[in-house]
Amino acid sequence: MLSQTEENYLKSIYHLEASQTKSVSTTLISKSLNTKASSVTDMLGKLADKKLVNYKKYKGVNLTSKGKNIAVKIIRKHRLWEVFLVEKLNFNWDEVHEIAEQLEHIKSDELIEKLDTFLNFPTKDPHGDPIPDAKGNIRNKKSILLSNAKKNVLYTISCVKDNSKALLQFLDKHALTIESELTVVDKLDFDESITAKLSNGNTLTLSNKICTNVFVTIK
Amino acid sequence: MLSQTEENYLKSIYHLEASQTKSVSTTLISKSLNTKASSVTDMLGKLADKKLVNYKKYKGVNLTSKGKNIAVKIIRKHRLWEVFLVEKLNFNWDEVHEIAEQLEHIKSDELIEKLDTFLNFPTKDPHGDPIPDAKGNIRNKKSILLSNAKKNVLYTISCVKDNSKALLQFLDKHALTIESELTVVDKLDFDESITAKLSNGNTLTLSNKICTNVFVTIK
DNA sequence: TTATTTTTTTAGACAAGTCTAAACATTTGA
DNA sequence: TCAAATGTTTAGACTTGTCTAAAAAAATAA
Numbered sequence: 320m321l322s323q324t325e326e327n328y329l330k331s332i333y334h335l336e337a338s339q340t341k342s343v344s345t346t347l348i349s350k351s352l353n354t355k356a357s358s359v360t361d362m363l364g365k366l367a368d369k370k371l372v373n374y375k376k377y378k379g380v381n382l383t384s385k386g387k388n389i390a391v392k393i394i395r396k397h398r399l400w401e402v403f404l405v406e407k408l409n410f411n412w413d414e415v416h417e418i419a420e421q422l423e424h425i426k427s428d429e430l431i432e433k434l435d436t437f438l439n440f441p442t443k444d445p446h447g448d449p450i451p452d453a454k455g456n457i458r459n460k461k462s463i464l465l466s467n468a469k470k471n472v473l474y475t476i477s478c479v480k481d482n483s484k485a486l487l488q489f490l491d492k493h494a495l496t497i498e499s500e501l502t503v504v505d506k507l508d509f510d511e512s513i514t515a516k517l518s519n520g521n522t523l524t525l526s527n528k529i530c531t532n533v534f535v536t537i538k
Numbered sequence: 539m540l541s542q543t544e545e546n547y548l549k550s551i552y553h554l555e556a557s558q559t560k561s562v563s564t565t566l567i568s569k570s571l572n573t574k575a576s577s578v579t580d581m582l583g584k585l586a587d588k589k590l591v592n593y594k595k596y597k598g599v600n601l602t603s604k605g606k607n608i609a610v611k612i613i614r615k616h617r618l619w620e621v622f623l624v625e626k627l628n629f630n631w632d633e634v635h636e637i638a639e640q641l642e643h644i645k646s647d648e649l650i651e652k653l654d655t656f657l658n659f660p661t662k663d664p665h666g667d668p669i670p671d672a673k674g675n676i677r678n679k680k681s682i683l684l685s686n687a688k689k690n691v692l693y694t695i696s697c698v699k700d701n702s703k704a705l706l707q708f709l710d711k712h713a714l715t716i717e718s719e720l721t722v723v724d725k726l727d728f729d730e731s732i733t734a735k736l737s738n739g740n741t742l743t744l745s746n747k748i749c750t751n752v753f754v755t756i757k
Numbered sequence: 758t759t760a761t762t763t764t765t766t767t768a769g770a771c772a773a774g775t776c777t778a779a780a781c782a783t784t785t786g787a
Numbered sequence: 788t789c790a791a792a793t794g795t796t797t798a799g800a801c802t803t804g805t806c807t808a809a810a811a812a813a814a815t816a817a
Contacts, residue, residue, distance in 0.1 A: 322803075322804090324803080324804065344764080344765090345764075345765060345766085346763095346764065346765080354804090354805075354806090355805080355806065355807080356764075356765065356766085357765085357766070357767080357768095357805090357806075357807080357808095358804070358805055358806070359765095360765065360766055360767085361766095361803095361804075361805085362804080365803090365804095376765080376766070376812090377764080377765060377766080377811095377812060377813065404649075407656055408649070408652040408653060408655075408656055409652065410648075410652065414648075417646075418644070418646050418649055421644045421645065421646075422641075422644060425637070425640045425641060426640065427636075427637050427640075429629075429633075430623075430627070430637055433627040433628065433629065434627060436627075437626055437627055541773075541774090543773080543774065563794080563795090564794075564795060564796085565793095565794065565795080573774090573775075573776090574775075574776060574777080575794075575795065575796085576775085576776075576777080576778095576795080576796070576797080577774070577775055577776070578795090579795065579796055579797085580773095580774075580775085580796095581774080584773090584774095595782090595795075595796070596781095596782055596783070596794080596795060596796080
């Protein structure tokens, strides 16, 4: 049975692998977990002993299939709990992350399957991220960054990259929720901001910082 | 912020104090937590440093009001989660204890108040134990042991003392659930067993062991 | 290519929580 | 009352996960 710390390392490596092509570096992990590189080196050795990662000194790590399996299960738990918190307990979507960070470590397969049933088998969490099924499969809808969206095409917001409170609150304030629709009406070369028209008729200017943190799919 | 371990010590001391009049001994705690007495001694020192218990070497411990406060909050969380597991996720009441042992350590006051609201402010957990309110007050309905019940008086089962699976399953099998009604029709001096008549018409003989673990209130 | 910078690892230390073995208190009972 | 039994604490050690400081490897740049 893994400790919460070990689970957090696996989760972090999983996310970093997804946003990178190559293997994941010690420093990157240390930044994402707010620890020192030397602590990461120690832990990588332990995870390698347990066959959860492939690790070569100075060469970074990758999850083994065993490690990836565990990481996906934790992510499934995290996202299901987030759905519970928002849909059943009426939390706002920008308030649930920290609590879900705790709940994701509760150990009980039966619990998570019953929770899934209770929530009626959701496929996305409140941030729009896909929820892996019990076998670990992730239905991946192709998403692109809003900054790469074309003009005059109808898009649906599918997901946000950053979980920062500031971003989530900004989006909430402007009715930019998951599943909401928008069309890019202008792109400003000068600062790479875009002007978007929402389905409620509003027109908004969004900074490049925002656009590189919001994913959309073609409607 | 307390660790899970510290919280478990406080909870254990709270329960042991409730079932005892005097102060709680090191050995008693070590048995209830499945640790060695020497580990308990260490921890009692730490809890005393934090003003959570009053501790004198060789003389046992008692919770301070600060310590009791924390213990009651953990118990509140435990019992609310048990209600959730049984009422919302359809667990049986004899399956929820271990999961609630984990959930009770989730840190978020807002979470537990929202959960309380979602569950519609229950006052008893699935085992019949009272749920402290947000301020830590426990509404204590006077309960007596079934073994002390009088003949030919209508009682309601209010609570069970023991959380052992065997007992819970036995009770479940014979429809002896919380709130179910019964009348003692006979008491056998020989082995202190009693014969009870249930509201469903069934008549059951219950051993003294059972009767000293089930609490009833007069209907 | 070699020197400098950056990244990573090693070595040694620390805190939390646990253990065993031994020493010390308290209680029991003859 | 005092010796034996029981309960409790101390001392020292181990594990997990962390840290700092220093050494070693890799990457970068002149």
